[in-house]
Amino acid sequence: MKNPVMMIAVGLCVCLGQLAGAPLFGNAPKDEAAIALKERIVAAYRSQGIERGIQMLDADGRAFIKGSGATGKFDFFSAVVTDAANGSGREDLEWRLAVTEWCYNFSWAEGEGYWYRFLTPVMHERYFEAGRYGAARAVLDRERTRKLEGGRELDIAQLATDGRVNAEFPAIARKTLGGLERIETKDFPFFISQAQQDLVEGKWRSGMEAAALASEHAMSTIKSFEARPNLVDSKAMASEMTANWRRAKMLSADGFRFLDLPELEVQELEELSGFEHDEWKGWSDVMMGRSRASQLTYILGRENRIETIKSMEEIRQEFKKERYTSKEDSDRVYLMIADIHFRDGNAGRGWAVIDEIRNKAGQSRDMKFEVDREWARHRVNTGNPEWVEPVLISLLTIAREGGLKQREIELYEIYARLLVALGRYGDALVIQKELVRLLKSFDLFPRLPGALYQLAAIHALLGEGDRADSALKDARRTLEIAELPDASRKRFGAALNHPLPEPSNENKAADPITDLQPMKSMTIPLEGLLARGLFTLTNLSGRKVAGELQFQGDGLVFRDPQEGIISLNVSAPDGLKQLRRKVAIAAGDFLAIDLSRNSPLDAGVSQVSIRWQPDEGNPQSAEWTAEDAEVGISFAITDAGEYLDNPFYLIPVYHLLQYKDAFAEVADIRVVASAPARVELYDQDDELVFVDVDGDGSFVSEGDMISKDLNRNSLGDLTLDAAKQEMRFRLFVRPVTVDHQKPLSLDLQLLQQGEWVTHSTDRIVFPEKGE
């Protein structure tokens, strides 16, 4: 120590013995015992499997942490987490997930706050990799709630708006921190995780807003630190922020891809790949961005094929050389090259690439999905629809099981085109309608004109001129009001100006099939509120179905007619005992039958029998019973039904939630099935609330997803509108296995002061074979 001044200062510290051992700041774990224990745990995993490794973490690891000081604990966590990320966990994703999960759960439960915070984005990423989107969402919700309690609002929807991110596409608000100055730099990676989560759940608006906020903050931080190179953390901060910026930009590009706005997607990608920085983190985003930008510039006509393929091939080779990125990145670039070949009319080369990737062994589930989807898409595009349907159905199943709404939408588009190519226009109509419903549900308005045009085209093929015109008009109106970049509007507009096809005689329609559901429904309203019931009559066939609906009960009166709904009052003083109405239902369409007791003051039991007599085919009947109102209850799901399973479609199971006081603002809801069943719940606005892939009522399985959770407790919820006292919601249920002897029961439960209370139990009965 040459500096005399320091000799005094440090000498003082030394003479004050209690200050000895001051920290030497640095990251690498040094505690030998911590490192040795980590090695033993990894060795146990390697020799005896994941379970043994986790057992050791739980026993020896826990004991070590409990008995260590700050540095020992830190080093143990650091060693284990680093090994899971870059060591043993790199070779075995399941082990990586298990270790991360143990550390994350331990740190949350036992109050290792630093590690909990560090692991939050890591855990999110791991669940994401594993397709456990519900669990990933729960990680974000937990952190958002923790921050919120501390006065930091990380919910993008709650942040102030200051203009628009992109003047050409004003749907994405520029979010600012105005007033919420308690958000810190270390909070910003959270917005990236949120963007990733929202995009996969189809919530493109909030996802892209979060990505924009994160990228803007990252760039301003990079600039700020680059201007102060003397600070010890300048390089580290600029590096970290560069990686954040790259990820956020890639997510923005993903958002524009989801919206089918390649003109804006390419801008994001070019910005991403054009930002020069020597930081390695985020390198794969930059390279992938370059590749995608090349593909898009070719598609948009700004680049020739040879140059495009050359630059993409270079990127593919770069990826192949790189050890520390996903080994499948090069194949992803290869798929893009195949796409260029197809677009250039060189299908042979395209198929050669796709076949080469398809034939590779040991692919991840995600890669397999991508290559199969591309195979199916190009088969349909090149007029080779044979063999495609089973592949598409399998992909659709995977997308549904994974809760991947984004992918589900892409697949519906391909599927509808496939069915048209196969001449199954009725089936195509059903799929296209479902696609339009999903696009509306996720407010994907840029894609809607195209989807409506496709719907019009299918109607036209079916010879339903009026419906075709109506859908086309709808498409034009949607495009007219949509705020889109000029180039995109022009592209969409040109597509709508193609003449609709002539009616085709090739429709391979199935026999008319209709389905009246539920078979039985019972209602017990809240005191002072109406007893209500809802039935659906669905046309599952590829052509129009006509017939007569007959109602029998006391005091029946038709209410004002509405399109697609037959409404009638029951127990009306001047009503009749029987009513009939002729109806016709278009292919793939459905009719709602809305029953309502005449007055909330009506007492006793009301019953209505419904009979559907189609012009062709077998009749069906259903029963509705309304009982006396329930006294002393302030909110409840007031109905239950019995359904006959129909393997051809997802039966909508409607329910009514009645409430006298909306103070709680939300009702946490779940459905517990008696046997594994996929349950999707949509709210009164037909927006997805949750997907529970096995119907166990928890949301941690692979593919589970919570899309609405206003009170941020990791449970799906229904929003109570203070201006109303009831809301309808619907479930779609698909049993995983069918037991013809044993109906599936569904307990609909609401969370009341920490306890799940069953309000209603539905039954789904499986028809005997041949029934």
Add this chain to the structure above:
Amino acid sequence: MSRCLFVFISLLMQLSGSDSQNLTVSELRNRMSKDDLPAMVEMAHRQLIGEVMPFEQEFVLKAFTKGSEAGIARARSGLADCHMWGVGMRRDTSQVMELLEMAAEQGDPLGTYRLGWYCCHGVLLKQDFERGLKLIRKASGLGSLDADAGLARLTLTGYGVPKDESAGLSQLRSLAEERGSSQAAMILADFYRGKFAEGAKQDPVLATKYLLMAGEKNHAGALVALGDLAMEKSDRQGAANCYRKAIARNSGEGMYKLGSMQMRDASVRMEGEDWYQLLLAADAVGHGPATLKLAQVNYHAPGYTFRDLDWKKSAGFYERWIAENPGEWRDQYMAVEKLLEMYFEGGLGLDRDFNRCIVIAQPQLDYNVWAAAYAGRVLLHQDAPLGNTREHFIRGYACLLKSRVLWKMQQQKIYWLSDEALFVLRSRHGMTREEVARAEELVQQGFPNPRTPLLP
């Protein structure tokens, strides 16, 4: 009788040390080599006031301790300074007044002046301006230049005496420029830097002149101020050098400022310097901001280097700082918040402790937003660690409402705890309209507060 005895003893002590004060440094060293205690005390004194460098703290403390045990008045006053400023030891004020009283009783000019100044300003004892002024005047009469400067400062500022700026300035100029008082030069510098009154006219040229004058005499405060001036001109190396000089004078502020600079700016680090050790040293000499900084550093290290973060240490520094700095309202708020956060979250060597949160929060519930907030968060915690009756939740919610009331009283425009947050927290335990109304009623009745137990 006692007065006669005092005069007698004083005479004795002055006799024993009087010639030492007039000796040159080499003469003093010569005598010191023969274990001459008065000479050692005099050398220690000259080092303490910066007249002789380097400042050998261990020697100074040892000399004053021995001299004090031998009854030398100057040693007692010097030892009081060592205790007060942490010279060669951790700051410990428990014996300071006793030593100063003894030194003043024995007629030591510096000890008499220090005691007078502390009396005037209520440092370590109840303020007694009359006695203080009397003591300062006495010290002046005994020949203390510092006392003369102190009196001139009182006249300049009108603190406890009729204000006469012109006379005060004139006296200070004379002391600084003609008699070499670094204290007077520093007071003048502060005057021209506008330190004595808000909005006072400043004269940077004169301020710098007097700072340089005081700095030349190794006045620690002046050296730090010169460093600050360099910082204002973005001369970071120049600032660091000034702080180093101040550190050589055992300036806690200098250590703190240099340590804080070096913490993030490697370019101002010299070989062998360690910013963390500087902060520890500043804390040891009782520089409060250093204690706070250490708490913050151990809470959250700068940049992306976390390995040695230690919340146990951080909590320790915060708790001590809070106890030692009750008047620092603004920083107290932040410190209490961080402390509560650490006990609430746990980690980095500190065990989560919800009960400790309540203990820290309870005395502050009348005024501290974060105390009320964390009390609420504990009671409404998902796992309900302190009880899960409905009353726990109602009280927890009342705490949150109280924190919002306090926040509003402090005229903050945006609630720290949003309506959304309240909704989420009450929703967590399914609180009803009636339960929320009851919580609101509790707040109107003054709950929570330091007197009523938080837990039902």
